[in-house]
Each structure stands twice: as structure tokens, then as C-alpha cells.
Amino acid sequence: MPRKCTVCNNPEIDSINILLVNGVSNRAISSQYGVDRGAVQRHKRNHLAELLSKVQEEKAEDLLFEVNKIWSDEQKLLAAIHEELADPLRPGKYSLNHKPEDIKILYVDDEGKPRRQKLSTLLKRLNRIGTIEEVQSRVNFVDEFHRAQLVLKNLIELKIEMAILKKLDKLEKFAEEFKEGQL
Numbered sequence: 274m275p276r277k278c279t280v281c282n283n284p285e286i287d288s289i290n291i292l293l294v295n296g297v298s299n300r301a302i303s304s305q306y307g308v309d310r311g312a313v314q315r316h317k318r319n320h321l322a323e324l325l326s327k328v329q330e331e332k333a334e335d336l337l338f339e340v341n342k343i344w345s346d347e348q349k350l351l352a353a354i355h356e357e358l359a360d361p362l363r364p365g366k367y368s369l370n371h372k373p374e375d376i377k378i379l380y381v382d383d384e385g386k387p388r389r390q391k392l393s394t395l396l397k398r399l400n401r402i403g404t405i406e407e408v409q410s411r412v413n414f415v416d417e418f419h420r421a422q423l424v425l426k427n428l429i430e431l432k433i434e435m436a437i438l439k440k441l442d443k444l445e446k447f448a449e450e451f452k453e454g455q456l
């Protein structure tokens with residue numbers, strides 16, 4: 274019973290416990306704190322051991338909590354990597370190819386102005402403009418010279434963009450063939 278233990282009830286109990294844990298002898302503690310040597314012995318065997326195992330349990334719980342947190346963070350990270358690298362063309366496989374939203378294209382427009390645009394934006398614009406036939410029919414509908422000019426400008430830009438895309442495609446093929454050892 275801790276209540277009856279003179280060591281537990283000693284106001285210096287924390288210091289005594291620290292000394293005991295550090296291997297200071299019962300005799301030294303007994304004389305330093307004026308407690309019975311037998312009481313120190315009993316306290317060490319019955320109460321200190323219990324206290325230490327409790328501390329260890331708490332430490333183990335903290336550690337488990339920490340490990341669980343790391344585990345859950347790691348799962349989130351893996352899920353993000355999985356999402357980022359998933360190849361839409363080959364389900365279940367990863368790809369290190371760039372996605373259109375990752376690639377930025379630098380080019381010069383017909384006014385000589387340098388421009389930078391995401392490939393995904395250029396591809397969207399490509400879809401919006403449509404085929405040359407579609408654009409031509411649109412031009413026919415719109416009488417305004419200004420509008421036609423605008424479409425033409427878009428077309429010129431488009432041509433530049435397509436040339437860039439072609440180059441990019443060639444480069445990628447080259448890189449792939451090089452990787453596969455065909456070159």
C-alpha cells in the first residue's frame with residue numbers, strides 16, 4: 274500500500290526515486306533522507322518497479338501513436354504519388370512521362386513577342402479552334418475583316434504551336450528509343 278510507505282510519503286520522494294533509478298544504494302538514501310533502510314528496500318521492490326513499468330507503458334503508447342501517425346502520413350504520400358504517376362493509357366502502371374499541365378512551352382508569336390503557355394492550355398485552344406475547314410466556314414459567316422484577321426492570327430499561332438508539339442513529340446520518341454537502346 275503506497276499510503277503506508279514512508280518513502281512514498283516522504284516530501285523528497287521524487288529525488289529519492291531518481292537516486293534509486295541511478296543505482297544509489299539503499300544505505301546512502303536511508304542516511305541522506307532519514308528513512309528506514311528496510312522501507313527503502315520495500316519501496317524499491319514494490320513501488321518503484323510499478324512506477325517504472327507505468328512510465329514504460331506510457332512511453333510505448335506514445336511510440337505507438339507516433340508510429341501510427343508516420344504510417345498514416347506515408348499512406349497519404351503513397352496515394353498522392355500513385356495519383357500523380359498513374360498512367361491513364363495503361364491501368365495499374367506508372368509512367369514518368371510529363372502530363373500536358375506540367376509542360377510549359379516557350380514560343381514567339383507572330384508579333385515577335387515571346388510567350389510562355391502551358392501545353393494543356395495550348396491543346397485546349399487547339400480543340401476550341403477546330404479544323405482549318407471549320408475555321409474557314411466561320412470566317413465566311415463573319416463579315417468583319419477584324420474578326421477574320423483575329424482568326425488568321427490564331428491560325429498562325431496554332432501553326433507555331435503545332436510545330437512545337439511535333440518537335441516535342443519527336444524529342445520524346447528519341448528519348449524513348451534512346452532509353453530502349455535502339456539508338
Ligand SMILES: [Zn+2]
Pocket residue numbers: 275278279280281282315316320321
Ligand atoms: Zn513506496
